[in-house]
Amino acid sequence: MRIIPAIDIKNGKCVRLLKGDFDKVTEYSSDPTEVGRRFSSLVVNDLHIVDLDGARTGRQENCELVTEMAAQSGLMIQLGGGIRSHDDVAAWLNSGVHRCVIGSIAINEPETVKAWIQEFGADAIVLALDIKLNEIAEPMLTTNGWTEDSGVSLWTRIDDYKAAGLQHVLCTDVAHDGAMTGPNFTLYAEILSRYPDLNLQASGGVRNITDLEDLRSLGVSGAITGRALLDGEITAAEIASFQQNE
Numbered sequence: 425m426r427i428i429p430a431i432d433i434k435n436g437k438c439v440r441l442l443k444g445d446f447d448k449v450t451e452y453s454s455d456p457t458e459v460g461r462r463f464s465s466l467v468v469n470d471l472h473i474v475d476l477d478g479a480r481t482g483r484q485e486n487c488e489l490v491t492e493m494a495a496q497s498g499l500m501i502q503l504g505g506g507i508r509s510h511d512d513v514a515a516w517l518n519s520g521v522h523r524c525v526i527g528s529i530a531i532n533e534p535e536t537v538k539a540w541i542q543e544f545g546a547d548a549i550v551l552a553l554d555i556k557l558n559e560i561a562e563p564m565l566t567t568n569g570w571t572e573d574s575g576v577s578l579w580t581r582i583d584d585y586k587a588a589g590l591q592h593v594l595c596t597d598v599a600h601d602g603a604m605t606g607p608n609f610t611l612y613a614e615i616l617s618r619y620p621d622l623n624l625q626a627s628g629g630v631r632n633i634t635d636l637e638d639l640r641s642l643g644v645s646g647a648i649t650g651r652a653l654l655d656g657e658i659t660a661a662e663i664a665s666f667q668q669n670e
Contacts, residue, residue, distance in 0.1 A: 425640040425670070427663055428502070428625065429463040430472040430650035431456050431493070433486050440651045441476070441601070452654045456489060460497040463653070467664045471499040472525075472627075472648050478506020479527065494520040504552055504594075513540055517548055525594060527552035528567040531574045531581060538588040550592040550625070551585060553578055555611070556599065563611060566598060582619060592623045594648070600629030604651060607635055609642065616643050633662040 431438050438453040453459050463471055473493060477485035484506050494501045503516055504525025513524045524544075530537045530551045541549050555563035555578050563578040582593065595615060597608040607629040615624055626639050627648040636658070639647045652658045 425636070425644055426470055426646040427466075427468050427636060427666065428470040428472045428646050428648045429466065429468060429653055430474065430627070430648045431459055431463070432474045432476050432650060433489065433505075434476040436486065436489060438654075439476070440654065450651075457493050457496055459654075460493045460499075464497045464499050466660050467667045469500055470502060470646070471497050472502045472650075473504070474525075475503070475505030479504070480506075482506050482508050482528070484512060490521075491519055502550060504550075510536075510540065510543075513544060513549075517544060523548055523550050523592065525550045525552045527554065530585075531565050531567050531576055534581070534584055538585065541585075541589055546589045546591040549590075550594050551581075551590065552594045552596070553581060554596040554598055557597070563597075578615075579618065582615075582622070586619065586622075590622075592625070594625040594627055596627040598628070601627070604631050604655075604657075605629050606631055607639060607647075609638060612639065612644055613642050630658075632657050633666060636666060 432440060433456050437451050438456040438459045440450045441448060460471060473490055475486045490503060500522040502523040502525055503521045504527060507513060507524050507526055508529045516524050526537055526549060554566050556566055558564050565574040565576045565578060567574050597611055600608050607626050612626050623645040625646040625648055626644045630647060630649040630652050636647050
């Protein structure tokens with residue numbers, strides 16, 4: 425399982441939101457590029473960057489900063505936030521980004537994103553299928569920076585995309601994101617029981633190295649962690665040891 429450090433950018437700064445709430449922001453650094461360099465010293469190959477401003481507005485708000493981070497980190501960059509057009513995807517893939525994370529438009533315009541998977545290749549596209557559990561514990565997809573309920577279930581969209589060659593899904597239970605309460609292990613186990621060949625990235629709630637070990641035991645392909653790294657709850661030595669046991 426790949427450990428994927430995460431940097432969320434808002435107003436040019438490295439931040440974390442609590443449960444996706446833009447009014448509950450913790451600022452970690454005014455220099456996200458430096459944080460990226462710090463993460464590149466870990467025994468990891470990937471870096472997950474989210475343009476929170478772009479996620480909220482649907483526009484590419486931090487292009488220069490993200491391009492600089494991609495150039496300096498030396499890691500494989502996975503970028504999300506406001507990527508909503510063919511030209512956005514093409515431009516980022518030509519600018520050092522390895523995978524584009526597609527959120528709201530993947531839910532609202534599936535035929536458009538299926539065409540991107542066909543054109544750019546399944547390995548270049550990650551669907552960000554972020555959920556909130558409804559009153560009967562059914563995972564329902566959210567859009568527009570987690571602010572709107574799409575009315576579409578997680579299962580409906582994955583079923584739809586699997587027929588189009590989907591390989592990569594990043595799934596966040598919004599209630600766990602940034603809360604340091606542990607991942608939604610039950611959700612990820614159910615996803616993998618339904619779609620055992622899916623490259624699933626778990627995101628939200630990772631507290632410590634034990635959570636990462638438990639996700640690995642489920643068969644999760646990658647785990648995104650931001651706050652636990654930034655707070656020092658997961659150390660460089662623990663990551664190195666984890667990777668040695670792969």
